[in-house]
Amino acid sequence: MNNVQGKLIIIGGAIDRGSFTEVSFDQNVANNLNFFETGILRRIIRESKHGEKSRIEVITTASVIPRQVGPEYIKAFAYLDAKNVGVLYIEKREQTNDPEVIARIQAADVVMFTGGDQLRLTSILGGTKLHDIILDKYKNEDFIYAGTSAGAAAASNNMIYQGSSSEALLKGEVKITSGLSLIQDVIIDTHFVQRGRIGRLFQAVVGNPRTLGIGLGEDTGLLITGEGRMEAIGSGLVILVDGRQIRDTNLTQVDLGKPISINNMVVHVMSMFDTYDLTTREMEIHNSQYSIPLFVPLETDNDDHDPNINADDKE
Template sequence: MNIKGKLLIIGGKEDRSDNHIEMKECNSKFSPYEILRLLAASNNDRIEIITTASSEPEDLKKTYTETFSKLGFNNFGFMHVCDGSENTEYIERVRQAKTVFFTGGDQNRICETLVKSPIVQLLKDKYNNEEGFMVAGTSAGAMCMPEVIISEAENGEAILDNDIDLGNGLGLLNYALVDTHFVHRGRFGRLSHAVLLNRDLYGLGLGEDTALLIEKGHLATCKGSGMVVVISAKEVTQTNVSKASEGSPVYAENLKVHLLTDNCRFNFEEGKMDTVSQSNDTKSI
């Protein structure tokens, strides 16, 4: 299927008015507001911000209003959807939007509220068929995008059987699982466990102030000051993930890892990096 829209999944703690970005002082390629600028091609494009994941939506409203004003965005609004939402006003606002952006909080709250709602069905239709339409999310707002999501998981020194719960996501991303704050919170084990349980899916570990911009449904370009870790269990030769007893450690052989930084591109149809563009240099990988 030729998908016409775009996905922007962000690892959390993106450059905005209330965040201190650790990489700002040490990454020579740091670009202020690089990720959030991608939300709109024009300052006049309508952005609808869904705060359903958050228990403090008013605080997020203040933060994003300040940040978007600095960026010159002047056509945005906030929607705190608290039910399955047959709300005709919300549906019409999504219909008219150029970008719909999910904030952080709790990914389970988003999915429990919206997974079968008319809003998500409309998002899928616009994403598949509307040129230039974008669905974006940060932190929990990114984790809710796939068909399969990490609902709860432990960050332990070992991957243990029964230390992860998976659930149903919004279904906008069908070839990958997503984890956020990936490097800072040490989440390699839990994402590896998730892909070992779903070996046909890639695991996307998004660092903070880092994003993947996904176009045509399968071409993902890394943006931001950190990195994205892509984990694949497609070629694992040995693992006990299906046989381990509760509390027992899980092992795996030939688990593959790719590291993406700003402007690296990964082709999910081919399962490899395409090209890397750094400054004026382009080389094949």
């Protein structure tokens, strides 16, 4: 990622549940918007090229209710004083060649992909001119790709698109295909803690231990810079699954539908402000209990060690 100029902000989902979709948006918005308090959308605005004046395009392709979801994002950003926001309702591949769509993507400082079905998102946008423009802007410009739920899952080169939580550690239950390839060598799962999807990520990683598994909790995300630094944002947890130290597995020996065993899978848990370096694979806890000295020197009454006492003053 060293040559990338843009940023990724990937979110685990549910930022719009019980928040800006509330009917009391105009009357009692502050009580509904928990993600404003934890700063996910506010952080997107702050990290963008022109702040509140940045051009933001919301893409609802993954959603089955795009005409309902799109306007709610406009309301949410407007509440944060970001009003240069539009919605692109791209529902067919042919729409990606529309000159107006292309012009709007080229002018965008931020694209925000909503939740829904990530396979729908990649099958419609993958390999199109619009996809190429997003990749180029992400690599070469001060540009943000932001995605929640499906929009987050689709950001990597490998993408989980199917697999039940309860059966996730049975061989063959997790389905993986190609994503939009903004980031390599990771695989992202969303709604992670709430839907118990850790088994899905275990299976995805054991199949290729070079891949770092990223599990995003709801109302939680990662800000990923071009230097490969990840920072946890939002109110919940990010689970990282590192398979490079795996010692043994029965993955290739068992039949489809049979349980998978894994020895020595490494798991990290991140919360807000914690960071992780994708190059060194090292994590830093923001508020570590070990960041203060373990031992504090005791004060001494020994005058021999007091530089303020002159030798002539000693009896």
